[in-house]
Amino acid sequence: MTGPSRTGTVRLTTSQALVRFLAAQYTERDGVRHRLFAGVWGIFGHGNVAGLGQALLQAATTGEADLPYRLARNEQAMVHTAVGYARARDRLSAFACTASTGPGSTNMVTGAALATINRIPVLLLPSDMFAGRGPDPVLQQLEDPRFGDVSVNDALRPVSRYWDRITRPEQLIPAALAAARVLTDPAETGAVTLCLPQDVQAEAYDWPGEFLRDRVWHVGRPLPEPDALARAAEAIRGARRPLLVAGGGVVYSEAAEALRALAEATGIPVADTHAGKGALPWDHPNAVGGLGSTGARSANALAREADAVIGVGTRYSDFTTASHTLFQDPGVRFVNVNVARFDAAKLSAVQVVADARTALTALRTELNGWRVDPSYEYRAAGLVRDWNTEVDRARLATGSNGLAAQSAVIGTLNDVLHERDVVVNAAGSMPGDLQKLWRSRDPKAYHVEYAYSCMGYEIAAGLGVRMAAPDREVFVLVGDGSYLMMAQEIATMVAERAKVVIVLVQNHGFASIGALSESVGSQRFGTGYRYRDPDTGHLDGTPLPVDLAANAASLGARVIRVEDPADLRKAFEEARAADTVTLVHVETDPRAPGPPASAWWDVPVSEVSELESTRAARRDYEERRRDQRHHL
The missing domain is CATH 3.40.50.1220 (TPP-binding domain)
Structure with a gap:
């Protein structure tokens, strides 16, 4: 493929020019060059199917730009996948994510917040309403009687490190350059959003060849003053x-x-x-x-x-x-x-x-x-x-009724994994147990997202990590709460032939928030996945007959069910040796003893209450809060 001349112009649509621009961006650090954009994750709908969809198809068909397209199943999840990838690549390479107008694009807000809070680069390309406003209002448009230029994509402003709306084709030139600058700046990076009105995506413009040339963004190592x-x-x-x-x-x-x-x-x-x-x-x-x-x-x-x-x-x-x-x-x-x-x-x-x-x-x-x-x-x-010594003891903890303790699941998995294998986790009680129990000897072997602690990150991010490091085995550790929020990217793993092992810890509810609820005197209220009891009116009946292993199998994963905690090691070893996406399903006891805590976390407790459990928690809260101090 011959790149554009630095002189003269090339007539392309805005989307076609953007695809060419993204494919021509590189980062360099310590003399090593990387593709800035490994590709585009997307779900097509009205707003981007005729713009970016056509441009990506044209690029793949003609070879005019090397920017592979990946089909996701959920817009939030594809941002998580992009974040997992960029983090595993030390923020030197990233993905772009495109979504349709309206709900598809606003689904990316949570992923954008996670990327920005974690300081991880991802480029968001949400489709927007018609800049020309010819058919105004259109399907899925937010009509704000106060502002004519507001759309639902404005919800991405506070969670983006750079945000712009491209209302004319030529505006893409400074906006795209600004986006790449922020994405490649270690101090400023995070989610970058370029809103693309659907009519502008398809409009043609004579683009200067200089804009479309190969461009290297040098990621420096600032020296201390x-x-x-x-x-x-x-x-x-x-x-x-x-x-x-x-x-x-x-x-x-x-x-x-x-x-x-x-x-x-x-x-x-x-x-x-x-x-x-x-x-x-x-x-x-x-x-x-x-x-x-x-x-x-x-x-x-x-x-x-x-x-x-x-x-x-x-x-x-x-x-x-x-x-x-x-x-x-x-x-x-x-x-x-x-x-x-x-x-x-x-x-x-x-x-x-x-x-x-x-x-x-x-x-x-x-x-x-x-x-x-x-x-x-x-x-x-x-x-x-x-x-x-305490950690060794916690790794041997047992649950009740023949169920495994979560700490034993973590300890056994850690023992089975090789030094360069990666564990991925994000939310619930597992990050706390992992920080105490996990023994890592490799800087990339522990991938826990805890800046946003976002339920649903795990499976999607595991796919991104695997794509970034195909020479490493990737193990996603996820509870049933996070699994139910965002499991559909298992189908994407299968489609991409990206082998990931998912260890699903089934404890029938929110183990972390259950324990937190108990500690603040709220008696684990509303934290279990159970039938509503007609006598109490609460969700405290018997556990729901949910079979998440069957769900994973329906999405294309191979499933290993662990009925006896003594079989954990064998199951993990079998899963590691597998050549396809594999899920290991383990029932655990959410009340089994975990590793001991040695520090506090401030969660305010009701100052007045009719419940003695809450009053006792408040007394403890006031005692612990006395140790808080500002470092001035």
Whole structure:
């Protein structure tokens, strides 16, 4: 295929020009080039079938642009798939997602929010109403009597890092360039939305060849400003009990080796967030486990005593800070290394705005000859040994009535998986158990979305991870609640011949919210999947006769049912060896003991109540809230 000349023009529709533009974009970091757009996920309907649909068909038929089309089954799910892919590719490659006018496009709002909150690039191309307003109002149009230019796609504005509506073909030129700029900026990336009115998609324009040429977006590694680096080193050298928190930025910047080198040179213990797990292998002498509300007792004990906290590539969510109750030393200081100043400035920190790898390397040089006291290293090691004993015990937990405990499912799966295999999860009680129990030695082996904690992410994202890393086995760990919300992408996995193993934990309800409800005095109300009891009027009857394994089989998956917890290992090994999409169905006891908690999470409890369970929870809430503090 011969690309367009840099001089002259090419007459194309807006959609055809956009497809050519997307196919010609590349990223480059450290001398390695990547396709910015691996393809387009879409569901066609009125609004995009005659525009982008025709353009993608033409590109595939004529070879004028290499931009493969992938058919999804749900618009929210296809954004999740794109996010899973981009995260697994360290944000250097992404997907575009197109949907039809109206409900198809608004279905992408949840996925857009997840992408933006997680700082993951995805390009959304929602179809819009007629820019010319000839047949106004059209099917599925929002008629707002206050504003003539508002459509349902305006709902994507607050969850997009860049948003634009293309009402004339030539507007695509600056908008497409702005979109690519944001998508390739580690500090600004997230969901980018270009709304495409259906008439404009099909309009022709004479496009300058320069717009359609191959274009490389260089993803740099910003260096730390020398004075900021000196201030950071001074704060660390003055500490007796420093703790480093490794976040997702360590993984995305491929800084695992730099992190290891700094930890080994200084003896600083390293805790991790969900996004940073595996940046330092779990059994490394400096690794102390996950941090925060669902973290390890070892890491949280060190955090409470820390007089300096070095956050690298973390956004300090409330789970990481245990709702601002974790860091209790009166004089604690924070040093934040982040490519985004917005995150570097949190907790009144010494700010080092830089790429994680360059900053960690520079800090190691700046701290040359300095090391924590051996007694502190000894204390950290002792806490980790004690915690690992607790984890070993939790992995052997049993449920009731012959059912498996979720912790045993996780522990057995972890033991079966190889070092480079990937576990994918997002919501419910599993992320908490995973952060405590999962032992990862590879930065890409733990893929848990916990910034948005979005039910339904798991299966769709598992497909994206598999497409991004076809040389790795991918295991999706999902509860029945999330499965029921978004299981249809199993059919997409089958169509794409993307082998993924889905481990479905069936506990007949919302295990996480059930436990949370109980802790705030609400007695697990409304958290079980049960018949409505005619005597009580509540949903507290017998469990519903739902067969999710049969559902998965109907979508094309091979199914393995585990009736005896003793057969878990055999089932996981069989599924790993399979050559097709496989679902392992396991009944679990939602009340089985899980790994112990060692930090708090702020969920307000009713201040007044007629229920003693709620009043007791409120007393406990007020006691725990006393530990909250602002770091000013």
